[in-house]
Amino acid sequence: MKKQGQVRGQMDWLLFFTALILISFGLVMVYSSSSLIAEFRFNRDHYYFVLRQASAAALAFLLLMLMSRHDYRRLRSPQWAFAGLGVIIFLLIAVFVVDSEHHRWFRLPLFSVQPSEFAKPALIVFLAWFVTRRREAINSPHTVWPAAIALVGLAGAVVIADLGTAIVLVATTAAIFYLAGLNRRYTLIAFGACLLFLSVAVVWKPYRLKRLIDFIDPDYKVLIYINPSKSWLAHANTATVQDTGHHAEMSKIAIGAGGMLGLGLMQGKQKLLYLPEAHTDFIYAIVAEELGFLGAVLLLAGFLIILYRGYQLYFKASDEFGRYLAVGVTTSIVFQALLNMSIVLDLGPTKGIPLPLISYGGSSLVSSAISLGLLLSVSERVNES
């Protein structure tokens, strides 16, 4: 197996423990934020969500270990690349049919699976293989177009239900191609295409547009000027399940109430159904409320460690495939984390996107664990140099 110099059989322990700590911390926070929600909103016992999350975490840890032991280079083949992509697209189409309401979940007897979450590792493997293969002709139309088609196909399938994940997919792809040496013309075209795609996605669903307007124009001054009869607003309100301006406000209150050192673990109060999605998309607000500025910054630091160590692997990885795999995985996890935190901090329009490794949600956790397993696998097989 020794192709390019010595390979150290030692994984990146810092990365490994960071992942382990984040997953464990996620379990604690899921319990803290969900116990009362389980009781008050779902009439379950306190442990309902945390037990489900713990079983997902067990599976996630298993997969993480498996993936890190497994030699990532064996994935460097068109079979794996296309098989992953194909299966995900198939599942996405299947879920579109099966889940007629949200087009998001396969509801299995004991748990639900969200296939869009698994699009991330699948796309990253595909792109890493593809870019490696076409690295000498990255700016050729024969490279760009197939990649664009694959991305549009996948993102298009994801975006139907889950704009947040689609954004992460697009950002990851952009990062990989940018890194691979895409020239400025294509970069600009891709950027423009993304904007167009985003605009269409936003305008398509009124609740998305309303969230954007809530962020830009919270008092609806401009909106009322454009649409004096407020008919559009009424339409958007009926289409919106929850008031998103309320989301942002509740989130800010939770964070602010935490102060520097927080109210103490389990002592947060905004999770008493004030803050919607406290255990999923807005769990970072609960972290900030209960553990304060200190806890919130430490959690952010955990993701920055992943960013630093992940990007470092670009230089260390024993092959080209590993380099792009590492950058793709790192970008997808860290980008999603930063995006989630920004939304929670009301720095961007409200968008349903979980905080990787922390938020409640088995599919997201397992998918992130697979990605991190790949990253660890890369770190285990670096050049000695």
Next chain:
Amino acid sequence: MDPKLNPEAIRARRLTGMAVFGFLWAAVIVARLFYLQGPKHEELLKHADKRQHLSLEIKAPRGTIVDRAGEKLVVSVLAESLAINPRLLKDPAIAVEILSSILKIDARKLLERIQVAQGLDPEGRKPRNPKMNLAFLWVKRKITPEESARLKAYKFDWMEFRQESQRVYLHGRLGANLLGSVDHEEKGNAGVEESLDEDLQGRPGQVRVLTDSRRRGIESRIEVPAQPGKTVALTIDIRLQYYCDQILRDAALREGAVRGSAVVMDPRNGEVLCMSSYPSFDSNESSASVDFANWNNRAVTEPFEPGSVMKVFSIAAGLESKAVVPTDSIFCHNGRMPWFGSHLTEHPAYGWLPVEGVLWHSSNLGTAEIARRTGSRNLYRVLHNSFGFGAPTGIGLPAESKGSLAPPDKWGQGEFAFVSYGYRMSATTLQLARALSVIANGGLMVQPRLVLWKQSDDGNRETLPHKAPQRVLRPETAIQTQLMMEGVILKGTGKLARLVSHTAGGKTGTAKIWDPNAKVYTSFYNGSFVGFAPLSDPRVVVAVSLSQVKKAASQVAAPAFRDIASAALRLKGIPGDLPEQLPQETPPLVAAVIDPEPGQPALEETAVQAATETELVVAPRVPDFRGKSIREVMVKSVETGVEVVLEGSGVARWQDPPAGGLLAAGRRVKVHFAR
């Protein structure tokens, strides 16, 4: 892209750029976190507290009112109230039918209220006001346990039962006008409940409840414990209140009175033993069915022209200012007295009467004559300063009237005469009782008081300080007046007020009622009586007043006084000071003396009553001895049965009492002869 760099270097640079972008983004997040959790922390924490916590008021139980013996008069108990959640109510028509049949409320009005709360139009279809979408609507406050049990059996989710404290007046209508009432929030709005509201209310406590967004409590902490209202003991004796209410009501019904009031006071310390009003109401009934006119505590809120009862105080003023002594003879002008260019008349007519006779027979002209001798200023001084007319009693009940008594420089020419016999001024029943207390008390003024003790903060009984009695009248004046007032009951207009086992003093008053709209005196009377007993050591003062009666006070108010005073003395355990005797026949009726309105000739009614008087009277009339010789006087004396005392010799020049009056039993006529 820099062409000088090889692709590997470009990639390294781009990757560094991406990493820097990531760290910068993280820095923005840290900055934002710091901003929200540092400078904005206090503000947002306040926001959070406001949203997450409910401050609930814990109602303090309202204090109990007891009577002087500790008998509970008013207590608060828990009662349930029914509210509904109109949002959950899917079929208002059926709900209204159930509620109206059980709670006996107007179905149409309730349906309308529900539809308004739901924001619907009267047909219950189109949204009239979509914003109006209430989740809470009172249906009926304080329902009975039976109603509550029947409603709870339905187990409708839109029904909400709330515990509320309800005031219960244990004695129903007894003393209702005095005790007053409370509103829905248990705040006193009338009577003692209002005047002692501060003590009775207690202080509500505060509890802070951490709630979820649906306002369900998670945990609570008592911040301020509720302080229950204090127990307040009134000076009222509820047993006496019972008798007094009954007697007043019976008298009012018998005599056709429209309104009436009575007060019993202990003259030694001003404790009000009972205070009755007629008509009354039941505080336990919901206020909707109560006629608010009946809520007045008439004994303190409704002043009236007292009429002849004022003669007691006017004559006392004469005695106090030493203008007259009780034995002075007063010329009563034979029923027609020139008065500042006009005439004052009265019927029956009197000639010469001693001062006490003026009071016994309630002679207006005699009183006017005494008032003339007293003088306006002295009259006003004694009436106002000593007896407190025109000044509030300070008993502390809401809407107390101070009556009216204009100072003498506001009086018209000769108006003092009208004031002296109780017109052109007004007083409440309580003011009359207070004024009489001065006489009963030997000239000491006491402040009427209603509160015997209050529960203090440490739970002990706290007797309230009150004004010490003040001397306002010479003791001689008080005692002379007391004795004259006994004569009223024994010999004068107050014979029906005579008590079986106790000596007593009193005075009747029959005043025409002024119609302020028509500006005339009507042919209805205000019949009142003030009196005290026993004579030697007065322990109770009673003032009774009945309004809009057709008969004179001697027949209307005097018996009421007798009954109330007897009950009061019996309940206070005052031993009788008269020899025990077999029950007498009903005392003979005495002619009514009706005070004509000031400046007007005597009325026909009085003439009619005066005509019947001769048939009823047992006491002989005093013959006119004047101009007769001693022998003729002796013959006349034997004929009429009037005993005479002869003085001097010659022809009879004057006599006392004067001719024409009734001679009280055991009294002799003094005849003075001169040449």
